[in-house]
Amino acid sequence: xxxxxxxxxxxxxxxxxxxxxxxxxxxxxxxxxxxxxxxxxxxxxxxxxxxxxxxxxxxxxxxxxxxxxxxxxxxxxxxxxxxxxxxxxxxxxxxxxxxxxxxxxxxxxxxxxxxxxxxxxxxxxxxxxxxxxxxxxxxxxxxxxxxxxxxxxxxxxxxxxxxxxxxxxxxxxxxxxxxxxxxxxxxxxxxxxxxxxxxxxxxxxxxxxxxxxxxxxxxxxxxxxxxxxxxxxxxxxxxxxxxxxxxxxxxxxxxxxxxxxxxxxxxxxxxxxxxxxxxxxxxxxxxxxxxxxxxxxxxxxxxxxxxxxxxxxxxxxxxxxxxxxxxxxxxxxxxxxxxxxxxxxxxxxxxxxxxxxxxxxxxxxxxxxxxxxxxxxx
Amino acid sequence: xxxxxxxxxxxxxxxxxxxxxxxxxxxxxxxxxxxxxxxxxxxxxxxxxxxxxxxxxxxxxxxxxxxxxxxxxxxxxxxxxxxxxxxxxxxxxxxxxxxxxxxxxxxxxxxxxxxxxxxxxxxxxxxxxxxxxxxxxxxxxxxxxxxxxxxxxxxxxxxxxxxxxxxxxxxxxxxxxxxxxxxxxxxxxxxxxxxxxxxxxxxxxxxxxxxxxxxxxxxxxxxxxxxxxxxxxxxxxxxxxxxxxxxxxxxxxxxxxxxxxxxxxxxxxxxxxxxxxxxxxxxxxxxxxxxxxxxxxxxxxxxxxxxxxxxxxxxxxxxxxxxxxxxxxxxxxxxxxxxxxxxxxxxxxxxxxxxxxxxxxxxxxxxxxxxxxxxxxxxxxxxxxxxxxxxxxxxxxxxxxxxxxxxxxxxxxxxxxxxxxxxxxxxxxxxxxxxxxxxxxxxxxxxxx
Numbered sequence: 001x002x003x004x005x006x007x008x009x010x011x012x013x014x015x016x017x018x019x020x021x022x023x024x025x026x027x028x029x030x031x032x033x034x035x036x037x038x039x040x041x042x043x044x045x046x047x048x049x050x051x052x053x054x055x056x057x058x059x060x061x062x063x064x065x066x067x068x069x070x071x072x073x074x075x076x077x078x079x080x081x082x083x084x085x086x087x088x089x090x091x092x093x094x095x096x097x098x099x100x101x102x103x104x105x106x107x108x109x110x111x112x113x114x115x116x117x118x119x120x121x122x123x124x125x126x127x128x129x130x131x132x133x134x135x136x137x138x139x140x141x142x143x144x145x146x147x148x149x150x151x152x153x154x155x156x157x158x159x160x161x162x163x164x165x166x167x168x169x170x171x172x173x174x175x176x177x178x179x180x181x182x183x184x185x186x187x188x189x190x191x192x193x194x195x196x197x198x199x200x201x202x203x204x205x206x207x208x209x210x211x212x213x214x215x216x217x218x219x220x221x222x223x224x225x226x227x228x229x230x231x232x233x234x235x236x237x238x239x240x241x242x243x244x245x246x247x248x249x250x251x252x253x254x255x256x257x258x259x260x261x262x263x264x265x266x267x268x269x270x271x272x273x274x275x276x277x278x279x280x281x282x283x284x285x286x287x288x289x290x291x292x293x294x295x296x297x298x299x300x301x302x303x304x305x306x307x308x309x310x311x312x313x314x315x316x317x318x319x320x321x322x323x324x325x326x327x328x329x330x331x332x333x334x335x336x337x338x339x340x341x342x343x344x345x346x347x348x349x350x351x352x353x354x355x356x357x358x359x360x361x362x363x364x365x366x367x368x369x370x371x372x373x374x375x376x377x378x
Numbered sequence: 379x380x381x382x383x384x385x386x387x388x389x390x391x392x393x394x395x396x397x398x399x400x401x402x403x404x405x406x407x408x409x410x411x412x413x414x415x416x417x418x419x420x421x422x423x424x425x426x427x428x429x430x431x432x433x434x435x436x437x438x439x440x441x442x443x444x445x446x447x448x449x450x451x452x453x454x455x456x457x458x459x460x461x462x463x464x465x466x467x468x469x470x471x472x473x474x475x476x477x478x479x480x481x482x483x484x485x486x487x488x489x490x491x492x493x494x495x496x497x498x499x500x501x502x503x504x505x506x507x508x509x510x511x512x513x514x515x516x517x518x519x520x521x522x523x524x525x526x527x528x529x530x531x532x533x534x535x536x537x538x539x540x541x542x543x544x545x546x547x548x549x550x551x552x553x554x555x556x557x558x559x560x561x562x563x564x565x566x567x568x569x570x571x572x573x574x575x576x577x578x579x580x581x582x583x584x585x586x587x588x589x590x591x592x593x594x595x596x597x598x599x600x601x602x603x604x605x606x607x608x609x610x611x612x613x614x615x616x617x618x619x620x621x622x623x624x625x626x627x628x629x630x631x632x633x634x635x636x637x638x639x640x641x642x643x644x645x646x647x648x649x650x651x652x653x654x655x656x657x658x659x660x661x662x663x664x665x666x667x668x669x670x671x672x673x674x675x676x677x678x679x680x681x682x683x684x685x686x687x688x689x690x691x692x693x694x695x696x697x698x699x700x701x702x703x704x705x706x707x708x709x710x711x712x713x714x715x716x717x718x719x720x721x722x723x724x725x726x727x728x729x730x731x732x733x734x735x736x737x738x739x740x741x742x743x744x745x746x747x748x749x750x751x752x753x754x755x756x757x758x759x760x761x762x763x764x765x766x767x768x769x770x771x772x773x774x775x776x777x778x779x780x781x782x783x784x785x786x787x788x789x790x791x792x793x794x795x796x797x798x799x800x801x802x803x804x805x806x807x808x809x810x811x812x813x814x815x816x817x818x819x820x821x822x823x824x825x826x827x
Contacts, residue, residue, distance in 0.1 A: 036505035134592050134619060143593030143622065144523045144548075145497045147530055150821055167556075167824040168534060179534075180509075253505075255527060257497040296506055299492055331437050331492065 009199055016195055016282075020188050024181070031297055035180045039252045040292050042187035043245050046194045048272045048284035050241020053198060054234050055270070056279035057207060059214035061118045063266050064105065064125030068098040068239040070132060070261030072246025074139070077146045077256045084156035085169045087178055087186070091247045098243020099236050101128075106235035110228065113217070125266050132258040145257035171251050183252040190248060194241060195281075201237075202281060210234055275344055277353030286352045294337045301329035420750055421536050422512045429484040429749065431456070431736070432491065432513030434504050434528060435542065439495035440623040441520040441648040443683045444728040448518065448542050449490060450721055451729035455736035458716070459486045466716040467737060470709040470765035475744035482743055489513055495520070495622070497527035504528050508537055514749055515540060515739055517732060519562075520648070521622075522546030522595035529558035536827040538751050540735040543728040545647075545679050547598035550779035551818030556825055557751065559758055559773065561738065561780045562731045565599035566813055568678045568698040569606035571784040571806040575696065580641065580674055582611035587639035589630055589654060591646050592619040599645045603678050607643075615639040620646070620654070627654040631661050640668035642675045651677060652687035659691040680787055683726045685799035692789035692799065699785045701727040701767050702800055710767040724797050734766045738773075752825040770808070776815035778822070784811050 006012055023041065027033045032041075051065055072094035079090035109120040132140040140146055148168050157169075171178040178186060201207045212220055213227050220227050250256055259265070272291050277283025306322045306329065313321060328336045348354045424430070433452045436445035457463045461478035468476060480486050489511040491503030507513040516532055519525040519542030526549055532539035533555040541549060541560040545568070550560050586607055590596040596619070604614050615637060620630050631654070634642060642663060646654050658664075658675060666673040677684075680697030703714045703724035713733060717725040725733070738758065745761075746753040759775035768782035787800040 031510070034506065034510035036502060036509055040502070133621070143497075144526055144553075147527070147553075150823070165824075167827055168530075170534070253501060253531070255497065255501065255530065257527070259496045259498055296502065300490070300503070300506065302490065 009196075009203070012199060012281075013192070013196055017192050020192055021185070023188070024184070030293075032293055035184050036252075037292065037296050038181075038184040039187050039248075040296070041289060042184060042191045043248045043252070044269075044272065044288040044292060045191050045285045046187075046248065047242055047245035047269055048276070048288050049191075049194050049198045050238040050245070051269045052238075052273050052279070052281075052284045053201060053210075053241070054238040055273055056284075057202070057210035057214060058231055058234050060110075060113065060231065060235070061270070062109075062121040062235070062238075063118045063263065063270065064109075064121035064123075064128075065238065065242050065269055066261045066263070066265035067105070067125045067128040068102055068242035069246040069249070069265065070128065070256070070258070071101050072098045072243035073250045073256035073260055074132070074146060074246075075243070076247040076250035077148070077254055078139075080148060080154075080171060080250070080254055081146075081152040082155060084154060084160070085162075085171050086156075087171050087173050087247075087251045089156075090171075090251065091190075091244065094243045094247030094250075095240045096243075098246065099240045102236045102239025102243075103232070106232050106239070110231050110235060122263060122266070125261065125263055129258060129261040129263070132261055140256070140258060143258060145255050148254050171254055178251050179253075187248050187252065190244065194244065199281060206230070271341065273351075275341060275351055277351030280351070280353040283351050283353035290340070290352070291337065294333050298329050298333040298336060299331070302326070305329075422508065422514045424484055424514060424749055427484055428487045429481055430511060430513050431486060431488045431739075432504065432507030432511065432516045432518075433488055433732075434491045434493050434500060434507065434516055434518035435732075436495045436520045436524075437492040440650055441495050443687070444520040444543055444648060444681070444726065445493070445518075447683060447726045447729040448520065448732040451717070451725060451733040452488065452490075452517070452736060454717060454720055455733045456486050456488050457720075459737070459740050463720065464716045465712075467709050467713050467733070467766055470712050471737060471741070471763060472765050473763065474741055476737070476741050477744075481740045482747070482749065486740070491518075493518065493521070493524050493528075495524060497524055500524040500528050501531050504531055505535075508535055513537070517735055517739070518542045519544040520728065521593075522549055522598075523593045525549055525560075526553045526594060529553070529555050533557045533823055533827065536751055538739065538754060540739050542732045542735065544595070545599065546595035547602060547818055548594050548820075550777045551598070552820040553594075554777050554779075554818075554820045554822055556755060556778075556822040557827075559735070559738075559778045561735050561771075561773075563698075563700050563782070563784050563811070564779065565595070565602040565678070567784050567811040568599065569602035570811040570813070571698050571786055571804075572603070572676070572678060572696070573606040573610060574810075575786050575803060576607065576676070577610050579696070581671075584612045584641045584671070584674075585615040585639045585669070586612050586641045586643050587615045587634050587637060588617040588643045588645060589627070590617055590619050591622050591650060593622055595647070596645045599678055600643075603643055603645070603676075612641070620650075622650060624650065625653060627657050628661070630654070631658050631663070634658075634663065635661065635666075638668065640671045640673055642673070644675060644677045645679075646677075647679055647681075648684065649687065651684050655688050655695075656691050680800065681727050682724075682797065682799055683728070685789060686796070688789075693791050695789045696803070697787055699727050699787050699800065701730045702785055702787065702802060703730075704798070704800070704802065705767060705785075707765075707767060707769070709765040713767060730767060737766075738763070755825060774815060777818075777820070779815075781808050781812055783808050 024033050075094040075097045076090040079093045083089055105124045109117055176182055209230050217227055272287035273284045276287025303326050306326055310318045310321050435448045436442055458466045458468050460480050489507050491507055493500035504516050515538045517540040522544040525541045525544035529539045539558045545564055547564050547566050588600050590600040644654055663673050675695050677695055677697040680699050685692050714724050742754045742757040743749055746757040758773050761773045764770050771780050771782040773780055784806045785802055786804045788803050790799050790801040793799055
């Protein structure tokens with residue numbers, strides 16, 4: 001008999017895949033159904049899921065994960081420039097190189113824990129950013145960002161005899177173009193695979209050890225358990241997720257800029273994870289959804305759009321409402337996001353997921369169901 | 379929010395039938411055929427009675443002042459295109475095909491985006507405007523890095539990009555694109571225009587120290603100004619790159635004090651330039667005598683918005699601008715009048731170039747008789763026009779760069795109003811700033827994408 005509860009990985013994956021792949025349908029009513037934003041949801045979803053493996057399980061707060069995102073992007077674009085426009089090699093290279101960077105940075109940073117670890121990762125991230133921004137300009141093209149050119153060699157494509165068109169070539173997966181909706185579906189499949197791996201890790205003895213490190217690392221050490229390899233492997237895995245996310249950013253839009261590595265980008269993934277729910281499986285994805293939605297949709301609302309939204313109100317009231325609310329949209333979207341973040345952190349320390357869990361509990365209680373199998377959080 | 383209007387297919391079919399029926403009487407049946415073909419095949423072909431333009435400007439960050447002024451100009455341009463207001467430059471532009479009833483009879487609407495002066499954010503907001511809002515043309519700028527990134531995106535997407543304020547040589551040099559057009563002048567032209575004035579005022583024996591914003595615009599401006607000054611016989615003492623949006627430049631300015639250089643060239647723009655210049659003056663650079671010469675500061679790219687920010691410190695400092703509201707020609711005056719009537723103060727050069735670009739795009743659509751981008755591009759390439767504030771101007775077909783007169787200006791010693799901050803030293807004729815299109819390399823790419 002199959003156990004049809006959320007404890008069954010198959011059930012979780014089926015629900016998750018269905019929700020992700022139908023995103024264009026259910027995001028349409030809120031104006032978020034266009035390829036660029038859908039791609040961003042999926043890509044930052046991967047980034048946050050990976051980050052959550054480190055932060056959510058081991059409790060190590062890294063402030064430098066954008067480094068791996070940037071490294072992934074640069075690697076992918078160089079793969080497009082040097083080898084082929086096919087995305088598969090680009091993604092593989094990006095994951096490997098990001099993993100190597102994570103190994104080096106993690107090896108040094110993980111000698112400390114707590115705030116010192118955070119500061120070390122932040123320092124490495126700022127170093128990488130400065131390198132990419134100015135010192136390594138020949139490799140990264142500085143502030144302008146690394147772009148494709150018609151003169152790029154693309155040795156593999158040239159060997160395979162891919163016809164050179166006038167104009168820039170496009171990224172493709174064995175001929176399928178990676179822009180627009182096909183790009184989203186590709187990212188979505190990657191997100192589903194990434195989510196599955198994360199699910200396996202969360203529900204494995206390995207994941208349990210990571211949680212044990214979070215709860216009391218000293219006790220782990222006293223029992224004769226060497227925690228370092230576990231921490232380092234979690235760091236590298238989350239770095240590789242970030243590398244994958246960076247590669248996908250380059251796949252859907254072949255350009256890599258240094259600002260992707262700035263500390264604000266690292267801070268953003270921390271925000272996403274905390275907003276959604278640290279250490280929960282789907283929490284970080286909710287955080288991604290909220291922040292990216294604000295950044296792209298709220299920031300574009302202006303007064304005339306607000307007048308449209310509120311035109312059911314009487315004229316005088318409509319004007320007042322618009323006059324007040326327009327400070328919170330458009331350029332003011334950071335204000336709204338900040339207020340939301342404060343509310344969540346104060347009233348729902350476990351993130352939006354805590355709210356969702358509470359709501360489910362509440363409904364169950366109302367319906368008179370017993371809450372005995374709510375052990376495993378999603 | 380983004381419902382597709384399917385009934386449009388029918389009306390297009392009706393239109394085809396109608397044009398086939400009138401084909402016998404129409405003097406040029408090919409004209410309709412071309413449009414009918416084009417209408418099927420390009421991104422964001424206007425449906426219904428309106429056409430949407432996307433204005434992508436920095437609303438936050440070091441260039442936010444310029445961005446705000448650009449947006450004002452865009453709104454004014456849209457108003458004028460739709461026949462509102464006093465028409466501004468629509469009254470002075472020649473040749474002009476616009477009728478004041480929108481573009482090709484369609485009402486002009488617009489959407490806006492915030493570039494945050496970051497390539498990623500700018501591309502994301504441009505993509506939103508193209509993919510979600512259906513913008514047919516993207517315009518904007520205020521940072522060359524952003525302009526180049528968005529221009530590349532627009533080429534891929536087959537949407538025309540009318541660059542706003544971008545001064546780097548690369549925009550129409552090594553990174554030029556078939557779908558990108560720039561009305562603004564560039565660093566190379568600034569250098570050519572400044573050269574003779576510098577020689578006259580400062581002689582041919584100076585040691586220059588460059589502080590340069592560390593991105594494409596700063597690099598190319600440093601290169602162009604260096605080329606000019608070294609041509610005059612000046613020595614380049616040192617060039618130092620500073621990060622964009624640094625805020626505090628004292629660590630870069632202190633070393634200049636005893637470096638032995640007698641001229642500081644600030645390749646900065648926006649708030650960066652306001653900060654670096656203010657600090658340079660506070661550090662007493664302008665009161666120094668070095669090598670028996672008065673220490674001088676040069677700001678190769680100037681704008682009135684920056685002059686407002688820098689205040690007193692700017693008096694007497696030389697630079698170049700694309701346009702200034704004090705120009706006396708009919709086009710400039712018409713624009714200043716309608717801008718002033720709407721907003722209560724004169725426009726900046728960023729506003730001017732954005733306004734002109736919007737009109738030029740709309741006019742090219744009218745000339746081409748279609749919104750189909752390859753035809754619009756062909757209409758813009760090599761287009762000669764006048765009455766837009768810079769005298770006779772040409773959109774050079776080889777690199778999509780406008781060629782026109784350049785202004786050498788100086789911070790006004792005795793301003794008569796809070797806006798009268800720049801005094802025009804010389805209007806350098808177009809012939810002096812022209813250069814060969816091939817010197818920067820680059821490739822425009824195809825018409826059809």
